[in-house]
Amino acid sequence: xxxxxxxxxxxxxxxxxxxxxxxxxxxxxxxxxxxxxxxxxxxxxxxxxxxxxxxxxxxxxxxxxxxxxxxxxxxxxxxxxxxxxxxxxxxxxxxxxxxxxxxxxxxxxxxxxxxxxxxxxxxxxxxxxxxxxxxxxxxxxxxxxxxxxxxxxxxxxxxxxxxxxxxxxxxxxxxxxxxxxxxxxxxxxxxxxxxxxxxxxxx
Numbered sequence: 001x002x003x004x005x006x007x008x009x010x011x012x013x014x015x016x017x018x019x020x021x022x023x024x025x026x027x028x029x030x031x032x033x034x035x036x037x038x039x040x041x042x043x044x045x046x047x048x049x050x051x052x053x054x055x056x057x058x059x060x061x062x063x064x065x066x067x068x069x070x071x072x073x074x075x076x077x078x079x080x081x082x083x084x085x086x087x088x089x090x091x092x093x094x095x096x097x098x099x100x101x102x103x104x105x106x107x108x109x110x111x112x113x114x115x116x117x118x119x120x121x122x123x124x125x126x127x128x129x130x131x132x133x134x135x136x137x138x139x140x141x142x143x144x145x146x147x148x149x150x151x152x153x154x155x156x157x158x159x160x161x162x163x164x165x166x167x168x169x170x171x172x173x174x175x176x177x178x179x180x181x182x183x184x185x186x187x188x189x190x191x192x193x194x195x196x197x198x199x200x201x202x203x
Contacts, residue, residue, distance in 0.1 A: 047070070048071065053096075074129065074171065
């Protein structure tokens with residue numbers, strides 16, 4: 001429906017987390033299910049960087065198939081109620097309501113599975129509850145729609161704030177090592193070092 005990056009991350013234990021299952025069509029859901037099965041993974045967490053429509057399409061599917069409710073920041077929870085209205089504004093109907101969150105994540109929370117630990121970093125501005133999931137040991141982050149290659153998230157939707165978004169990116173993300181790989185919600189990966197130098201929104 002909307003191009004969005006869904007990430008499946010795991011380690012040698014085969015325990016895994018799925019970040020932003022934006023699968024709307026049945027074939028997308030089946031592809032995700034097949035990938036998890038083909039790699040012998042046990043999914044322990046479904047994580048939403050934020051709760052805008054395109055990032056939560058697959059949440060009901062993950063609950064149905066794996067018994068896991070999504071985890072996200074409470075400040076974005078209102079978007080779940082708005083999802084049916086928002087979908088109609090784009091000219092389509094949701095097949096299923098997103099359903100409630102299974103757990104609230106807060107700034108500084110540790111999400112663990114297998115031998116992997118992610119840190120939840122609260123970076124509001126694109127949405128009030130936007131989270132970035134940072135893996136220090138693997139030197140990477142999953143930034144949702146906060147930070148992109150050469151750009152940053154929009155701030156004109158409910159709860160967005162462009163000034164806060166830029167400030168929070170500078171204060172929370174650009175302080176991380178330059179070599180940190182940024183896996184965004186849309187588009188290609190980048191690094192913190194590249195965005196410090198080349199991102200026109202952060203100069």
